[in-house]
Amino acid sequence: MKTTDIARYALGSLNGARSRTALMLLAMSIGVASVLVLTSLGEAARRYVSGEFASLGTNLVIVLPGRTETAGGEPSMLIGDTPRALTLGDARALLRSSVIRRVAPLNIGSAPVSYGGLERDIPIWGSTAELLEIRHWRMGLGRFLPKAEWDRASPVCVLGQKVRKELFGNQPVLGEWVRIGDRRFRVIGILESAGESLGVAVEDMVIVPVASIQRLFNTSSLFRILVEARSREAIPRVIEHITRTIRERHQGEEDITVITQDAVLATFDDILQALTLTVAGIAAISLGVAGILIMNVMLVAVAQRTTEIGLLKALGAPGQQIVNLFLAEAALLSLLGAGLGVVIGLAGNGLIGYFYPDLPMGTPLWAFAAAIGVALGTGLLFSLLPARRAARLDPVQALARR
Amino acid sequence: MITLENIQRIFPVGDQKVHALRDINLHISAGEYLSIMGPSGSGKSTLLNLLGLLDRPDAGHYRLDGQDITPLSDKQQARLRRERIGFVFQFFHLVPRLTAAQNIELPMMLAGQPVDERQRRVQQALKDMGITDRADHRPDQLSGGQRQRVAIARATVMQPGLLLADEPTGNLDRASGKDVVDILETLQQRGITLIIVTHDPTLGERAQRCLHMVDGAIVNDTASP
Incomplete structure (x- = not known):
């Protein structure tokens, strides 16, 4: 079966069940949008702090009198050591x-x-x-x-x-x-x-x-x-x-202490990086939920289209081809949902930027790639089970119903 | 063309085992016109599904064109179904969202044939069935007779040697039923092997050879008195 035919057939069946398609697109786009918005927020916080440090001065080294040491030894060494x-x-x-x-x-x-x-x-x-x-x-x-x-x-x-x-x-x-x-x-x-x-x-x-x-x-x-x-x-x-x-x-x-802002900045950077990742993880959960919804709806779709699947088998489609057809549907859905999600996410970012102009909102490129990649990944992963189920259908029983 | 040797098919129903097919031995030559009749539950549909490779026997051997197909993989059997066997169903089983032409094109699409070849053969099939003007109609816009013609066009567009029809007129009125039978018989006269499963004695007796089945066994075969 040709790739263009697979795509057209999948598109046709998506178009054939509009409310189902709309529901899955919604789930997928909300997931993708939340990944984008939350990572952008994390990134914005990071940039905000970096900006604050840059305003302190760049390549700055600060020299303080006295030395802060955590050394052992006799207490007398700590007292009376005037810098x-x-x-x-x-x-x-x-x-x-x-x-x-x-x-x-x-x-x-x-x-x-x-x-x-x-x-x-x-x-x-x-x-x-x-x-x-x-x-x-x-x-x-x-x-x-x-x-x-x-x-x-x-x-x-x-x-x-x-x-x-x-x-x-x-x-x-x-x-x-x-x-x-x-x-x-x-x-x-x-x-x-x-x-x-x-x-x-x-x-x-x-x-x-x-x-x-x-x-x-x-x-x-x-x-x-x-x-x-x-x-x-x-x-x-x-x-x-x-x-x-x-x-x-x-x-x-x-008897001096030397501080570089780089060291302080690096610490902040680490903390905020962790924050961004945490937030992205939370967003990924919503994508996971979207994936489970997709699986659910796909299973319903398989049940609804039993006869069609049986027919395809009778017409000589091997199981793998049927798996491919369902996965193609999932991939199309995920990509469309991701596209929609990117639009929603960017709109959300714009809105946040409008209400909090101090936050330098900007979506890192990797967030786009990750959101779309994860959308496609979850879409395909959670469709695998329904697709397999479709491929294993017994054509005799599938066709016995009208 | 077809040889069945000691075919058994057993379905477990609850604790019991139902013998849907008991020790079937059958030879069908190429170009034959065969009808299978019998009461409900006599195993005639099971036999048809088995002939169409939609089902596998629990025991015995099935040779199609001299090749034993029982040990073949699912993929190989799917390929045989695609290339050598056509199905016509009582409930037509057209894909509702596809037009008549797209439904006919389906087996060629699954086979990955080039688009222009597909178009050419779809047009020819539509013409043969006399439904060229219905090419862009969806199944729900077609009458029962027209739907069955689309289904027959779809079953024969790959030019299979074997055409299996399960109650092809069961869901049609008398006039369109007669049309459909005429089309099937014309196809048979052009050389295709036609096997029809039916309840209807008038349809069954039109065939050159009638099988009567009861309780999973062939009780009467007009070819071997």
Whole structure:
């Protein structure tokens, strides 16, 4: 029997029992659509988190003073082990490497900021011009900290959008002087609102040169040093360079902790990957249910078409041919159902994207392939039993009925 | 053409075993016109199914054209059915969703013949049966006589040597029944071997050779008095 004839015959019998066909298409398409929507959701969550991390800065390595160790030994070793502070000199020393693109020292504190009669306690960040590029922030107005010597405590500051609104309202702001703690700073720029990036409210902060904040809080140490590697591949060498440089400067003590966002990101990635797979598994169950429905309806179809099957046998169709005919029907159904399901799934994704614009909805290509593959697989698998049953029908009994 | 030797067919019914066919010995030559008559349950339909390879004997040998077909596999038997045997049923057994032409085409489609050859032979068969104008009608749009003609066209389109008819007029009125019998007899005169199972004595006695069956055995065969 020719393939085109098999397809045409299967199509004919599907067309001959429309309500049955519609029911199976519905089941199959719901299964496929749920696979698509749920995997897309998982994928969207993953992308959302990755995006959050990317907004932190790319190829970022963070250096913290002190070393967190879980080492055994005497308790006395844990006590009294004060870490040596990181200094601007340490940060500057890190710059001498070809694998490091940018270094930004960072100090954070909180101080009252006042303008006119208004005063608020606001987080103060002390850093250098490099911070803007490392953190991928953008200026809304004016300019960022000047690219000057790190030691120069220029009396300038950059405000977040919220700080500006609360202190200045709608008044012009550039060039105005605000008081932070006991010092006066001139406003030279406003950050563009970037929402929240992993707990840091960009809108609610004031940035001043690192030397200024050190004088403000009367300290010479740094809260941390942000380092941007030249490439993702260079990160291990950057870490090695950092530990070696700091050890040399700290008399052989390796008293810092180096965090790469990659490590954090990879962990999140693993968790979310597992989440996506779990969700896809749940969706696969609905496909399985669709498969069982298909089997059920197919069995009914075999019962209804007993005479036809008997006739085909009398006309000389061997059992295998009858199996093929029924499997062809199942394959056609599955493909049509998968097509329909993809349309429904994409529509669902569009709807979710419309109501939750923050979620970067997008269906990974593998989800399409998996959904269609699983649809075809379950369709064929669950039709095997009915098809076999049809092929084993006794033609004499099948034809005895009218 | 057909030789049956000591054919037995036993159906288990509950605890008991029913002998549908007891020790049947029969020889049918090519081109014969044979009718099988007998009361209900006499085994005549079982014999016909067995001749048509729809059923297998429990014992004995069946030779078709000199070939012992009892040991053949299902697939080989299906091929023999397709190529050498045509069936005509009391209830026509046309596929309801297919047109007359598609129903006639069915055995050739199963055999995987090329499309243009199929079309040509379907047209010829429709013409032979005088139902060319009904080619695109579905079975429910045809009269009983027309349906049976489509069924005969389907049974003969592969040009088999053996045509088996089970009560071919049982579901038809007198006039269309007569038409159908005429068509079958014309086919037989052109050389096909025709075997008819019937209740109807007037139809049965038209055959050159009549078998009478009772309780699974042939009690009278007009060819061997």
